[in-house]
Amino acid sequence: MRMHEISTQVLGGMTELFFGSQLDMVVKSITAENTRGRLWTCDPAAPAALSVLWDQGNNKFYLTGHSPPADAGGTLRRLAEEEICPAALAGKAPYFGVRAVTAETEGLVEQAFAGFLRRRSDSLLYGLPVDSSKPPAASEVQGARIVPIDREFFVDNAADGTEPVLREIRWMWPSLNRYLQEGWGSAALVDDEVVCWCTAEYVSACYSGIGIETVPHMQNRGLATATAARFVAQTLRLGRRPRWECSIENGASVRVAEKLGLQVLEKLCFRQGYFSSAPLQ
Numbered sequence: 001m002r003m004h005e006i007s008t009q010v011l012g013g014m015t016e017l018f019f020g021s022q023l024d025m026v027v028k029s030i031t032a033e034n035t036r037g038r039l040w041t042c043d044p045a046a047p048a049a050l051s052v053l054w055d056q057g058n059n060k061f062y063l064t065g066h067s068p069p070a071d072a073g074g075t076l077r078r079l080a081e082e083e084i085c086p087a088a089l090a091g092k093a094p095y096f097g098v099r100a101v102t103a104e105t106e107g108l109v110e111q112a113f114a115g116f117l118r119r120r121s122d123s124l125l126y127g128l129p130v131d132s133s134k135p136p137a138a139s140e141v142q143g144a145r146i147v148p149i150d151r152e153f154f155v156d157n158a159a160d161g162t163e164p165v166l167r168e169i170r171w172m173w174p175s176l177n178r179y180l181q182e183g184w185g186s187a188a189l190v191d192d193e194v195v196c197w198c199t200a201e202y203v204s205a206c207y208s209g210i211g212i213e214t215v216p217h218m219q220n221r222g223l224a225t226a227t228a229a230r231f232v233a234q235t236l237r238l239g240r241r242p243r244w245e246c247s248i249e250n251g252a253s254v255r256v257a258e259k260l261g262l263q264v265l266e267k268l269c270f271r272q273g274y275f276s277s278a279p280l281q
Helices: 008-013 021-031 072-090 108-112 151-156 163-172 176-182 223-237 251-259
Strands: 004-006 037-041 051-055 060-064 095-100 117-127 144-148 185-190 193-201 207-214 241-247 263-274
Touching: 008 021, 008 037, 021 051, 021 117, 021 207, 021 241, 021 263, 051 072, 060 108, 072 108, 095 108, 117 251, 144 151, 144 223, 163 176, 163 193, 163 207, 185 223, 193 223, 207 223, 223 241, 223 251, 241 251
Parallel strands: 060 095, 207 241
Antiparallel strands: 004 037, 037 051, 051 060, 095 263, 117 241, 117 263, 144 185, 185 193, 193 207
């Protein structure tokens, strides 16, 4: 048996395989062509048997299916070693996460990525309550100016730290132009230096994920909360539901999510790994 790569556009009809709040956001963004992705199945005529989705934005893999073939473990291992690992290394994306979506694929994670796996990582997905569309309270940080991340932002602030923002956008989006067409964001400037940025990711007609970072020397000053609050308000104006995903171990990110009034929608368990030219023996 071998895995067959198929178009990610069929994901819209595979909700019984890729389910849950976080995966719904990811799948809708991939089918909207705002996130890169690849999809394999052991049988194109019956993808419910066993399928693998590669979210190339955050470099995460999802194993799903209800009746994996007896030799599924070896087949998935060959896919990981012969196709996925070389492609990830060529794209300079060696770190990855993987989780089993269905109970039937739980035991296949270790077999498929044997030698590449390192540790378990639990994360939380936050969002606004279903019945709420109220933006978080506006907050300001003395000395900071919050501006939209649009085409003018990159022209006006080219010499003041936009490269990390560009890097994050190009990592999560198919291209900068696609972000400028479909995405949005907010950035905090202090003395004309870009010190915090919050960008849309996993964008679809329904959702927008939140990518956020603050430069080290400006952390713990309320900049992330103020910048994210501005971003969430814009997201709601655009008719999207905000989604915030972070590691349980990332206390600072958890605190910002809670300050914004977001609530836990889902707890997720990933195995983290690192691709090398050959798996560890």
